[in-house]
Amino acid sequence: MAHTEINGNGKRKTRKGLGLDRKQSSPMMPTFMVSAPGKVIVFGEHAVVHGKAAIAASISLRSYLLVTALSKSRRTISLRFPDINLSHTWNIDDLPWGAFSTPGKKKYYYDLVTSLDPELVAAMEPHLEDVSPDLPDDIRKIHQNSARCFLYLLLSLGSPSFPGSLYTLRSTIPIGGGLGSSASIAVCLAGALLLQIRTLSGPHPDQPAEESRLQIERINRWAFVGEMCIHGNPSGVDNTVASQGKGVIFQRTDYAKPPKVQPLWNFPELPLLLVNTKQSRSTAAEVAKVGALKKKHPMITESILNAIDKVSEGATQLMGSDRFDPEDPECIKDLGELMTINHGLLVSLGVSHPRLERIRELVDHEGIGWTKLTGAGGGGCAITLLKPDVPQDQMKRLERRLDEEGYGKFETTLGCDGIGVLWPAVLKNGIEDDLGGEEIDQDKFLNAEGIEGVEELVGVHGDNGDREAWKFWRVED
Numbered sequence: 001m002a003h004t005e006i007n008g009n010g011k012r013k014t015r016k017g018l019g020l021d022r023k024q025s026s027p028m029m030p031t032f033m034v035s036a037p038g039k040v041i042v043f044g045e046h047a048v049v050h051g052k053a054a055i056a057a058s059i060s061l062r063s064y065l066l067v068t069a070l071s072k073s074r075r076t077i078s079l080r081f082p083d084i085n086l087s088h089t090w091n092i093d094d095l096p097w098g099a100f101s102t103p104g105k106k107k108y109y110y111d112l113v114t115s116l117d118p119e120l121v122a123a124m125e126p127h128l129e130d131v132s133p134d135l136p137d138d139i140r141k142i143h144q145n146s147a148r149c150f151l152y153l154l155l156s157l158g159s160p161s162f163p164g165s166l167y168t169l170r171s172t173i174p175i176g177g178g179l180g181s182s183a184s185i186a187v188c189l190a191g192a193l194l195l196q197i198r199t200l201s202g203p204h205p206d207q208p209a210e211e212s213r214l215q216i217e218r219i220n221r222w223a224f225v226g227e228m229c230i231h232g233n234p235s236g237v238d239n240t241v242a243s244q245g246k247g248v249i250f251q252r253t254d255y256a257k258p259p260k261v262q263p264l265w266n267f268p269e270l271p272l273l274l275v276n277t278k279q280s281r282s283t284a285a286e287v288a289k290v291g292a293l294k295k296k297h298p299m300i301t302e303s304i305l306n307a308i309d310k311v312s313e314g315a316t317q318l319m320g321s322d323r324f325d326p327e328d329p330e331c332i333k334d335l336g337e338l339m340t341i342n343h344g345l346l347v348s349l350g351v352s353h354p355r356l357e358r359i360r361e362l363v364d365h366e367g368i369g370w371t372k373l374t375g376a377g378g379g380g381c382a383i384t385l386l387k388p389d390v391p392q393d394q395m396k397r398l399e400r401r402l403d404e405e406g407y408g409k410f411e412t413t414l415g416c417d418g419i420g421v422l423w424p425a426v427l428k429n430g431i432e433d434d435l436g437g438e439e440i441d442q443d444k445f446l447n448a449e450g451i452e453g454v455e456e457l458v459g460v461h462g463d464n465g466d467r468e469a470w471k472f473w474r475v476e477d
């Protein structure tokens with residue numbers, strides 16, 4: 001049963017006899033889902049801080065958002081985000097619609113918004129005060145960030161006649177590990193709201209790439225607004241990768257401005273092992289370390305950064321060349337070697353960590369792929385490009401060691417689809433004689449156990465490959 005207790009600052013307007021709790025009648029829309037991927041930096045982290053280009057790509061870890069329209073009489077908006085234990089409901093009629101619709105403030109779905117409006121943020125704040133009031137401040141902040149992201153988007157895109165809705169979100173992306181979890185949820189929320197106000201066309205299979213890219217750009221722009229609510233000053237890379245999927249090259253020539261982001265629409269799908277050290281780290285501290293090194297040894301550091309730049313350039317050329325075939329072991333080897341070199345250069349910059357080196361050692365010992373740290377380093381995650389056809393026993397042995405030593409391990413794919421839509425939320429689960437399909441409701445979604453349970457229930461990839469009911473805006477050249 002949908003959860004709609006009001007815990008916001010709205011008064012619950014229930015009157016006896018209204019039958020508000022009866023089964024929903026004629027919902028305005030079918031229950032639907034959207035999903036968006038996380039990301040890793042594949043080449044060029046840190047060098048990008050010093051003006052060089054870097055490459056980021058989507059991964060198959062994803063967030064999934066189920067949107068349930070309530071019956072007309074239920075005028076509430078509820079968030080149910082169990083990954084962070086957030087559950088909150090607002091009364092639609094109590095929200096500050098007026099502030100967001102005054103002349104000069106009103107934004108439309110096609111607008112480009114590059115900064116948050118402080119007056120609108122202030123108008124929203126009283127409605128965030130009642131989010132998880134009894135929890136410790138650090139947890140409350142996480143809850144309020146996610147709620148702020150949603151509310152700013154709802155108030156910007158919606159209107160007082162917005163239908164009562166329930167948003168249930170689950171993600172398979174570790175939170176705060178540099179894998180773009182916040183961007184992934186921002187893309188889901190922006191995509192869902194744009195679909196609810198019926199401003200997107202498709203996705204459908206015969207949609208031209210140009211039209212698909214326009215829809216994705218619309219989602220991406222609003223996802224960036226959502227990211228600003230969580231992060232203040234995001235680079236825009238994570239939300240771009242999460243909306244359009246595949247890969248991007250990004251470069252910052254002026255660090256005060258967002259980077260230039262060039263899509264790699266044909267970035268190949270590659271098998272990737274992602275290992276989380278579970279060692280917390282601060283991006284700012286790692287960036288500062290490289291800054292200090294550059295001050296002390298300007299020539300040496302600059303040549304390391306230049307070498308990283310050459311590696312990124314080489315990888316772009318390799319993956320973009322006609323001869324690159326992701327099924328060809330030689331091509332994978334060439335790309336893997338570039339990852340190994342990139343990691344070595346990052347080690348020389350001083351941003352690795354013994355736990356990252358241990359992952360590399362264990363993988364190298366089995367000889368099953370090429371490993372580098374990803375993101376800021378100093379902890380966080382490592383990625384390994386896997387050799388084709390790694391023997392099961394070797395993989396199992398590595399998994400056991402990683403597990404024993406307290407690492408988190410995900411077998412993922414690099415270069416996946418961006419935002420996907422499951423409309424209505426019905427899946428066939430790849431069973432041929434399953435004609436009816438399985439309807440996903442909130443209970444099933446909430447009860448799916450762990451990452452495996454979520455992927456098994458609603459994953460964009462089933463055991464038998466892609467699940468066709470999930471639709472994507474096709475962007476390839």
Ligand SMILES: Nc1ncnc2c1ncn2[C@@H]1O[C@H](COP(=O)(O)OP(=O)(O)O)[C@@H](O)[C@H]1O
Nearest residue numbers: 083142145146171175176177178179180181182
């Ligand atoms: N699954 C989720 N459910 C709800 N909120 C989430 C989820 N994943 C991320 N967030 C929001 O994004 C924030 C994480 O952002 P950040 O620390 O930058 O991590 P990341 O590097 O993974 O993006 C969380 O504090 C939370 O507000």
Ligand SMILES: C[C@@](O)(CCOP(=O)(O)O)CC(=O)O
Nearest residue numbers: 045046048049178283375376
């Ligand atoms: C080190 C750096 O290049 C990447 C940091 O990545 P992350 O915070 O680990 O996602 C910093 C940056 O680009 O802002």
